[in-house]
Amino acid sequence: MNVRTLLLAGVAAFALTSGANAEGELNIYNWGNYTSPDLIKKFEEKYDVKVTVTDYDSNDTALTKIEAGGHGFDIVVPSANYVPIFVNKGLLLEARPDEMENFKNVSERWRDVPWDPGRHYTVPWQWGSTGVAVNKTAYSGDPNTSAIFLDPPEELVGKVNVVPEMNDVMGLAIMYAGGEPCTEDKEVLKKVRDTLMAAKPKWLSIGYGTTDKLSNNEMMASVNWNGSTFRARLANPNVVYGYPKEGYVMWMDSVAIIKDAKNVENAKLFMNFIMEPENAAMISAFARYANGIDGSEEFMPDDMKTAPEINVPAEFADKGQFLPTCSPAARDLYTAIWTELQK
Amino acid sequence: MAAADTNTPAISSHEARVNTQRVRRNWLLSLPAICLLLIGASGPLLIVLIYSFLEPGDYGGVTWKPTLDAWFKIFFRVDIFDETVHLADAHLSIFWRSVKLSLLTTLITFAFGFPTAYFIATRSKRQRAAWLFLITIPFWTNLLIRTFAIMEVIRNEGIVNTLAIKFGFIDTPIQMLYTEGAVLLGMAYVYLPLMVLPLYASIERFDFRLLEAGYDLYANRWQVFRRIVLPLVSPGIVAGSILVFVPSLGAYVTPRVLGGGRKMMIGNFIELQFGQGQNWPLGAALSMLLLIVVAVALLFYVRAISGERSHG
Known part of the structure; x- marks a missing residue:
């Protein structure tokens, strides 16, 4: 050449x-x-x-x-x-x-x-929102509460998953304890920490893949996103979405x-x-x-x-809150609790 | 081996000169490799080291103010509620879990790897190649896929539970997934070839006539194994243990997928700091600490080999 x-x-x-x-x-x-x-x-x-x-x-x-x-x-x-x-x-x-x-x-x-x-x-x-998904065959009670994962009913012990999203989970737990998302209030956070620590032994896992695992009964409840729950319900009609009445996260x-x-x-x-x-x-x-x-x-x-996952029922419409951008100080507090939770 | 040196005849001055030249040339020739190592390996490490002594930025990144905060935080925690200083028990338990699981993984892979390597090394030459080939097959598949495959085997509606229920051994599935045992199984499976290959390499070189000699001198099987086989294949054991222990310590995918994420290992904890925790200096300090643990383990192993040699 x-x-x-x-x-x-x-x-x-x-x-x-x-x-x-x-x-x-x-x-x-x-x-x-x-x-x-x-x-x-x-x-x-x-x-x-x-x-x-x-x-x-x-x-x-x-x-x-x-x-x-x-x-x-x-x-x-x-x-x-x-x-x-x-x-x-x-x-x-x-x-x-x-x-x-x-x-x-x-x-x-x-x-x-x-x-x-x-x-x-x-x-x-x-x-959408971050709430809870529940399989009705495992638990037929009211799904519209964060107690599904923060104080799991007998039937769900050892079958609940929590998504590894620190901000969403902390947000749900803080609202459950009566506080505002991104709070730095130590009283509230102490309650949050104690609630989470007491609930953790009753969890199955902290992981993603909720759509598939809810669909094939691998987990009976989970902190979950509304659309993911919708997709799981299409594959498994027993899955329902709950809007925690104590407050849920919107995004x-x-x-x-x-x-x-x-x-x-x-x-x-x-x-x-x-x-x-x-x-x-x-x-x-x-x-x-x-x-x-x-x-x-x-x-x-x-x-x-x-779809009830997309069209928020009127009674829960005002219970959702957008997560603000938390201050670095609040985030450090949450990371400390999150670490203790998974130690 | 040390005896060999004393038998070497004195080197003439001409040979010494040639040697010096050769040494100099070798240095020059290896310069590109050394530069690459310095820039490619030490450079990034240096950045990690420097970051570990800086303040965290507000939302990830670092602020260029020197502080020992990150290193302090690894070992001590200021209670977020009453502001008293405690030993950081959460961090220590995460570290201890990683070290414990890595040691157990090393032990398990050795327990399964040694007989495997011994079996392969004692086959005919052609068979050996075939067995070795089989050992390397898992390497062709991505780690994540192999981990998910294990998940499929042990999950509640997976192969093991389904078969056990079908044959009537159990009524309800046994929860195997999301336990420390599952993590251990996953890591042992993934790292087993890394133990088998170096073990095989040293067993293959083993002179089996020494076994006969041992038996002739009335040693029993255990004594032969303990006094002859183990010392001679120890380089393989050490190499295999290092190859298994070091990556186990930093394992990230396996604990996350098979362990269910309820309990972190160091790898996951470091990721948390660079991710949602947005505390890069702490993540950097933790990475350095991990490196130090590995370095200490390596030193320990190296001394263990040289110790064995001097006894031999």
Whole structure:
């Protein structure tokens, strides 16, 4: 092979790669098992963009990776109480979704939220609650209480799981003890610690995978998310979702563009795209959570319109609370309790 | 072995010069490797070490203010309710659990690995290759998948419980998953090949005529094993134990999946600090402590070998 052919080969290779670039790319960094493949396919076809989805398992994983840099992601989907942390660290681009065409579809309720006033950074992805799931065959009593895992009834001893989400579990336990989420009140926390320590021997495990394990009777109750419980119920009709009357945790995950994103324009297209009711419905149809876009209901599967996991019963509507961003001092207290719990 | 040195004839000055040159050249040749080690291995470690002496940032990361806080926190806890200082019993029990389970894993893999290695080493050459091949097969599969496979075997509706109920040994499933026994089973299964291979390597070199000599001199089976076999294969035992003990100590996936997460091991505890706990300096200090424990264990093992040698 002489120099000329080498050069030609080089030029050809360059032409090929730059050709791929011209079509555009979008790298989404989202929670695992959370992104509808149909939605991605539709976006790819509509805008001729190659989308790559990478999974993470916690807000902290996402935060650490993005803060470290060199990640190559354009979009991240942090929870409400992490959005201010991302913003204050200067990790998000002020993409002004509130000025985008489809912003008019965002429900009034989600337009001006405490974690992103006026929605300058983020667009609703999905929202829901963290409560409890119970298998009726094991326990037929009232599931609408945190006592399911904090003071398990006889029938559930040794069969309850708790998800390893420190903030959610502490939030539920604090409300059960009569306090406010993110409290630093020692009296309340002492009660919380004692309740958790007394309950722990009655737990089966502290782990994820609740959808599958509730479906196949591997666990009879768990702290769980509403959409995950919904999916478990579709596979196992005995599973019910409980909204703890002492107070349950509400959350919303929002789509944001990362400051050092390489494909900002595509990311903005994606933001606008998911505020379209038909597309938002695809998000919900996959992960089974509500999405915060008006008019998306009519595009959703029928079973979602009546699902008690998605449509909060009126009597529990005011019992849910969004977790604020806890102070570092509160977090250190919670970590200490969390560590003692698993020692 | 030490006797060999005294028999070596004095080195001529010419040879000494050649030797010096050779040493110098060897140094130069290994320079790239040394640089890579310094930058690739020591660099990150140095960062971890430095981070362990800094203050935590508000939400992850570090603040560049030097403090011994993280190291203090490993061993002592200020009670969050009455602010008295105690020994950090939660941390100590997590550390103790890790060390205990790692030692037990090492013992179990040795108990199963030694007969296995002995069996393989005493086969014909062709058979040996086949057996060794079988031992390495698990390495082809991802650790996570192997761990989930074990879960499938021992869970309540898994293979063991289903069969036991079917044949009428038990009425209700035995809770095996989410226990320390499950963690132990998982780790022993995962690390067994790491024990078998070095053991095999040293047993294979073993001169079996020594056994006959021992029996000829009226030693019984136990004495032959204790006085002849064990000392001669001890390098393999030491290597295998290190290979099993060290990764067991930092195990993360197995305790999380099979242990049910109710009781942490060091690996999980370190992850908590870099994750939800958002206390990087404490995580860094814990990682350094883990490294120190491993280094001490290695020193102990190395001394154990040289001790055996000098007796021999």
